[in-house]
Amino acid sequence: MLRVLQVVDRMDRAGQETFIMNVYRHLDRSSIQFDFVEFTDVPAAYDQEILDLGGRIYRLPPKGRHLWASMQAMRSLVASQGYKIVHRHYSNSTMYFELLAAKQGGADCLIAHSHNSTQFNTKLLHQLCRNPLYRLTRWHLACSEDAGLWMFGNHPFDIIPNGIDLERYHFDPQKRNAKRRELGLGQELLIGHVGRFTAVKNQAFILSVFQRFLELEPDARLILVGEGEDRADITRLSQSLPLTGHVIIPGSRADVPELMMAMDAFIMPSLYEGLPLTLVEAQAASLPCLVADTISPEAKLTDKLSYMSLQEGPQIWAVQLRQLARQPRLDQTEAIRRAGYDIREVSQRLRYIYLNASGQAADPVPPAGPPSRS
Numbered sequence: 091m092l093r094v095l096q097v098v099d100r101m102d103r104a105g106q107e108t109f110i111m112n113v114y115r116h117l118d119r120s121s122i123q124f125d126f127v128e129f130t131d132v133p134a135a136y137d138q139e140i141l142d143l144g145g146r147i148y149r150l151p152p153k154g155r156h157l158w159a160s161m162q163a164m165r166s167l168v169a170s171q172g173y174k175i176v177h178r179h180y181s182n183s184t185m186y187f188e189l190l191a192a193k194q195g196g197a198d199c200l201i202a203h204s205h206n207s208t209q210f211n212t213k214l215l216h217q218l219c220r221n222p223l224y225r226l227t228r229w230h231l232a233c234s235e236d237a238g239l240w241m242f243g244n245h246p247f248d249i250i251p252n253g254i255d256l257e258r259y260h261f262d263p264q265k266r267n268a269k270r271r272e273l274g275l276g277q278e279l280l281i282g283h284v285g286r287f288t289a290v291k292n293q294a295f296i297l298s299v300f301q302r303f304l305e306l307e308p309d310a311r312l313i314l315v316g317e318g319e320d321r322a323d324i325t326r327l328s329q330s331l332p333l334t335g336h337v338i339i340p341g342s343r344a345d346v347p348e349l350m351m352a353m354d355a356f357i358m359p360s361l362y363e364g365l366p367l368t369l370v371e372a373q374a375a376s377l378p379c380l381v382a383d384t385i386s387p388e389a390k391l392t393d394k395l396s397y398m399s400l401q402e403g404p405q406i407w408a409v410q411l412r413q414l415a416r417q418p419r420l421d422q423t424e425a426i427r428r429a430g431y432d433i434r435e436v437s438q439r440l441r442y443i444y445l446n447a448s449g450q451a452a453d454p455v456p457p458a459g460p461p462s463r464s
Contacts (some may be wrong), residue, residue: 091120091121091185092121092445093125094444095125095168096126096189097192098333099180103251104316105205107136111140113255115255116220116434127148128149130149149162153184155188160187165195172196173195173197178192178200178282179203180204180231180256185266186219187219189227190226201228202229204241206240229443231250232250234389236386250436251365251430252431253431253433254371258347259328260351260423261276261420264329265347266352268348279309279354280353281300281310281311282349283357283359287320291358292361292382294324296359297405298404302404305308310332312338313339313353318391324339325339333432345400347375354378355377355378355412355420356377356378356380357380359382362387369381373392373426374422378396379394379414
């Protein structure tokens with residue numbers, strides 16, 4: 091059996107982590123198995139499922155505060171366990187340090203996978219590490235064109251779409267009604283957001299928009315799904331505004347497909363993104379989406395997604411959101427499949443890359459899918 095070491099910060103229910111789990115669930119685990127490095131001592135949302143699927147979890151010190159200790163731990167782990175393929179998922183090129191340590195530990199196939207298009211607070215170090223990262227690694231993957239350009243510049247890379255299980259997101263009115271009853275909803279509009287509570291997701295702006303939205307739809311509700319370092323601050327902010335009884339902050343949830351079916355519109359005013367997995371999911375669930383124009387144009391897979399500048403302000407966002415929330419829900423899963431986001435096809439592409447890296451596939455070119463950039 092081929093064991094591939096997946097390197098992440100923490101396996102919570104966030105975009106890149108959910109994508110990895112989607113792939114993991116659909117791989118033939120009799121031939122390829124995933125193990126995980128997490129840079130945290132705190133158990134994460136997907137840890138138990140990883141163990142149930144046969145994976146191992148290794149906890150290493152994060153490089154931010156302990157660079158040398160983190161690299162030494164990675165080097166020792168790869169050497170002691172004999173990993174030959176190490177797949178690092180991250181949003182900037184400082185992943186170079188973990189992959190260099192893996193190389194020193196004996197890994198001979200290093201995969202750099204970009205999951206974001208920019209980070210404001212890491213640009214200088216990112217620029218310094220970008221070319222060394224490219225030279226060090228064999229496979230250069232990105233979730234979108236923008237994410238690849240951010241990570242690899244003018245060098246060639248392969249786009250691996252953030253695939254989803256389309257069957258789970260096929261819009262079902264019965265599931266919608268059942269979830270709305272569970273949430274205590276009747277005919278009132280439900281505005282939704284799924285994402286990590288962090289500054290880049292701009293949830294404070296969502297609250298400002300929803301405050302204006304209530305002036306138009308006094309019975310409306312807002313649900314903010316996720317965990318993160320800013321969750322307590324956003325909760326306090328929602329309680330300080332005249333939104334009492336209208337905002338639901340349930341934490342991390344495993345029923346995101348059903349929650350999206352229960353929603354009437356989805357909002358994502360992020361400061362920057364690559365190609366968010368949640369927008370693929372929302373469009374697959376036939377959910378109208380209003381997103382910031384800071385998000386890549388590649389995110390528009392269907393006509394259910396509309397862009398708006400953050401400069402327009404909360405009032406204009408609220409008016410547009412209300413219009414979108416009245417749209418009919420028509421099935422979009424076939425459009426998502428044609429765009430290349432079926433997790434079964436994506437998993438086969440990654441399986442091919444792993445087999446190629448281990449010498450078990452003769453052709454060095456991945457199967458058909460979104461084109462490589464060269």
